[in-house]
Amino acid sequence: MKKTILTTIAASIAALAFVHADGKAAYMTCSACHGADGKGMPIGAKKMAPTLAGSAVVTGDASVLALTILKGIKKEGAEFIGIMAPLEAIYADDQKLADVMTFVRQSFGNEAAAVTKEDAAKYRAQWKDIKEPVSRAKITELTKKEGE
Ligand code: HEC
Incomplete structure (x- = not known):
């Protein structure tokens, strides 16, 4: 009996480690701009991208996070060196999209x-008609709605 429990625990830990490794691998693309620590890769006095730590877009309504990743954000200011490009082609697989979303949210x-694979598929379908990067104002508006 004891052995069974131990085996089950060991298997769960292995499964968790696996999920985490997948998330980390899926985050590789993001880390070029958001940094391995999520705080934004510094370039001189500026940053490639904003911090994802404590970001309302990251931790709020997951559908808005999916929208940001899939369609990108329209470049309007020069605050950041990088651009939040549409990454739909890189995250064409629902599991990979779910992995990267879960990774940044946790x-x-x-x-x-x-975020599950099923959720990821649902968000992809929800935003399928959007063909270009979304304005910052729209992202903020959608983020606020969820927090209200
Ligand atoms: C080529 C650089 C680049 C890559 C790669 C990139 N981002 Fe971004 N990201 C940006 C920039 C720049 C912004 C700020 C856009 C703006 O507001 O104008 C941003 C904004 C965001 C935001 C909004 C944050 C907030 O609180 O306003 C989220 C969420 C985000 N990125 C997540 C990701 C995730 C997840 C990935 C990987 C799947 C990723 N980004 C890949 C450059 C990048």
């Missing part, structure tokens, strides 16, 4: 709910 001190 890393850098963030503690939001995980």
